[in-house]
Amino acid sequence: MTKKAPDFDAVVVGAGFAGMYMLYRLRELGLSVRVFETGADVGGTWYWNRYPGARVDTETMFYSYQFSEELQQEWDWPERYPSQADLHKYACHVADRFELRPDIQFETRVDSTAWDEEAGFWRVETGDGASTTARYCIMATGCLSAVNYPEFDGLDDFAGETYHTAHWPDGGVNFTGKRVAVIGTGSSGVQSIPVIAEQAAALHVFQRTANYVIPSRNRPMEPEEVAEIRANYPELRARAKKSFSGNYFPVAGPSALAISKEERDREYEARWAHGGLVFMAAYADFQTSDAANETASEFIRNKIRGIVDDPEIGELLAPKQAFLCKRLCVGTDYYETYNRDNVSLIDISERPIDRITPEGVCVDGQVYEVDVLVLATGFDAVTGALKRIDIKGMDDLKLRDKWEDGPRAYLGLGVAGFPNLFMITGPGSPSVLTNMIPSIEQHVDWITACIEHMRSHDKIRIEPEAEAEKSWVNHVNEVGDLSLRATCQSWYFGSNIPGKARVVLPYSGGFPVYVRKCDEVAANGYTGFALD
Numbered sequence: 001m002t003k004k005a006p007d008f009d010a011v012v013v014g015a016g017f018a019g020m021y022m023l024y025r026l027r028e029l030g031l032s033v034r035v036f037e038t039g040a041d042v043g044g045t046w047y048w049n050r051y052p053g054a055r056v057d058t059e060t061m062f063y064s065y066q067f068s069e070e071l072q073q074e075w076d077w078p079e080r081y082p083s084q085a086d087l088h089k090y091a092c093h094v095a096d097r098f099e100l101r102p103d104i105q106f107e108t109r110v111d112s113t114a115w116d117e118e119a120g121f122w123r124v125e126t127g128d129g130a131s132t133t134a135r136y137c138i139m140a141t142g143c144l145s146a147v148n149y150p151e152f153d154g155l156d157d158f159a160g161e162t163y164h165t166a167h168w169p170d171g172g173v174n175f176t177g178k179r180v181a182v183i184g185t186g187s188s189g190v191q192s193i194p195v196i197a198e199q200a201a202a203l204h205v206f207q208r209t210a211n212y213v214i215p216s217r218n219r220p221m222e223p224e225e226v227a228e229i230r231a232n233y234p235e236l237r238a239r240a241k242k243s244f245s246g247n248y249f250p251v252a253g254p255s256a257l258a259i260s261k262e263e264r265d266r267e268y269e270a271r272w273a274h275g276g277l278v279f280m281a282a283y284a285d286f287q288t289s290d291a292a293n294e295t296a297s298e299f300i301r302n303k304i305r306g307i308v309d310d311p312e313i314g315e316l317l318a319p320k321q322a323f324l325c326k327r328l329c330v331g332t333d334y335y336e337t338y339n340r341d342n343v344s345l346i347d348i349s350e351r352p353i354d355r356i357t358p359e360g361v362c363v364d365g366q367v368y369e370v371d372v373l374v375l376a377t378g379f380d381a382v383t384g385a386l387k388r389i390d391i392k393g394m395d396d397l398k399l400r401d402k403w404e405d406g407p408r409a410y411l412g413l414g415v416a417g418f419p420n421l422f423m424i425t426g427p428g429s430p431s432v433l434t435n436m437i438p439s440i441e442q443h444v445d446w447i448t449a450c451i452e453h454m455r456s457h458d459k460i461r462i463e464p465e466a467e468a469e470k471s472w473v474n475h476v477n478e479v480g481d482l483s484l485r486a487t488c489q490s491w492y493f494g495s496n497i498p499g500k501a502r503v504v505l506p507y508s509g510g511f512p513v514y515v516r517k518c519d520e521v522a523a524n525g526y527t528g529f530a531l532d
């Protein structure tokens with residue numbers, strides 16, 4: 001008896017930068033594809049994160065797709081770092097240019113998906129009550145998409161307006177004349193605080209951990225530099241792929257300790273003046289040597305002390321943890337904002353927020369009365385979006401149960417017990433430690449080649465072997481524990497979410513090493529995967 005064919009060859013969950021490119025590539029292979037997207041439009045994280053000041057902190061001409069030479073030649077990026085609006089415009093252009101929209105079902109959330117072993121396909125249930133079947137289920141759900149709503153007592157009783165930076169209303173928020181509280185000083189807080197401060201009557205910033213913030217030095221792109229990058233794109237992209245983070249950041253030397261303080265400070269000054277993430281690559285031993293790391297930490301702390309007028313506030317804003325332990329922030333006028341009369345900084349590192357009252361935020365018995373509450377409290381990173389979908393594999397094994405003590409996946413691409421399920425930038429891949437779009441493209445290309453291989457070899461089922469998965473997870477943890485990142489609380493280790501297992505989420509061995517491993521696995525006939 002012939003088996004019933006599934007509705008589609010593949011279902012892709014999410015129409016952000018990963019889902020769009022996956023759709024494009026699978027359609028090229030001749031597969032039938034249905035993409036489900038919760039939002040009303042494409043863009044994923046750059047659809048939802050519309051908070052004031054939102055812009056990517058990777059240089060724009062490299063935070064973009066490279067799969068189409070025409071696309072990268074024709075698109076005009078107005079600024080060094082594009083705003084959320086520009087990134088969304090770009091995502092829309094890609095969707096239209098490659099006619100992706102007809103295969104994307106918007107405003108449709110995937111609630112659950114279950115593997116049917118007998119039928120050999122996934123059954124995907126969506127919020128509209130429909131059920132769709134597909135041979136492959138590909139999760140393009142994003143690493144920073146599942147919002148972290150903090151569980152403050154009384155949050156629902158707050159009488160004013162409450163917004164989370166990652167779920168910002170489409171029409172924006174008018175802060176004019178309002179008293180505002182921002183809770184959180186990660187990248188989203190750092191970008192939104194200066195913009196909100198310009199509008200609000202009063203702004204109270206609640207800081208649990210001070211972060212290192214490098215000035216962005218954002219500016220319009222000059223026509224000559226655009227022309228030069230466009231003329232050299234293939235070479236520049238290839239160079240970036242050979243770099244640890246998939247971004248080309250020149251390294252000044254192997255060790256910050258191998259040169260004099262004067263020479264080191266000159267290098268730091270130059271990088272501070274240049275602006276952006278390039279600061280983090282100054283010396284190769286920031287992640288491995290406390291003393292080297294401290295030289296950069298103290299340089300930045302001194303910058304902060306120099307910018308902020310009130311020494312007490314300057315000291316509160318000076319981070320205590322190692323440089324790069326948490327994700328580096330890039331901002332515009334961030335520290336300068338604390339010199340404004342309408343801005344106050346409330347340290348909640350030792351005395352946490354007691355509760356939210358109808359009037360405002362209560363710390364240590366004192367209520368800071370506000371009209372608007374902005375939660376810049378981040379994400380349940382890397383695994384959150386996947387665990388929020390009820391994913392059921394072989395023998396009714398649930399992904400969220402398998403991952404209760406931390407994620408276990410092979411190369412961040414597949415999970416033992418979950419056949420024909422692929423993840424784009426899943427846990428155990430370099431993902432958030434790299435330039436996301438090249439990492440997305442690398443995964444999408446790998447998955448496409450894998451499916452092509454299966455089709456040409458008459459295989460219909462692929463699943464990571466438990467042993468291969470175990471040894472990759474061990475490797476990811478070993479490498480993760482070697483870096484200074486392991487020494488503080490951050491979302492890289494899941495420690496921003498109460499109750500989440502403390503396990504390193506991204507692979508920190510670097511993009512080139514990881515890509516080599518993926519390529520070897522493919523070249524050797526998909527070692528570590530069982531194909532039937």
Ligand code: NAP
Nearest residue numbers: 055056057150184185186187188189208209327376377378
């Ligand atoms: P985040 O880095 O996790 O920052 C969340 C902030 O909220 C932290 O300051 C955290 O304090 C605080 N917080 C969380 N729960 C709290 C609680 N219960 N009480 C008090 N404070 C609390 O989140 P994010 O700023 O949204 O950024 C997440 C990541 O997204 C970034 O690291 C970056 O990778 C990416 N991102 C990139 C850009 C960009 O490209 N420009 C912009 C935004 C975001 P603790 O530090 O003490 O936990």
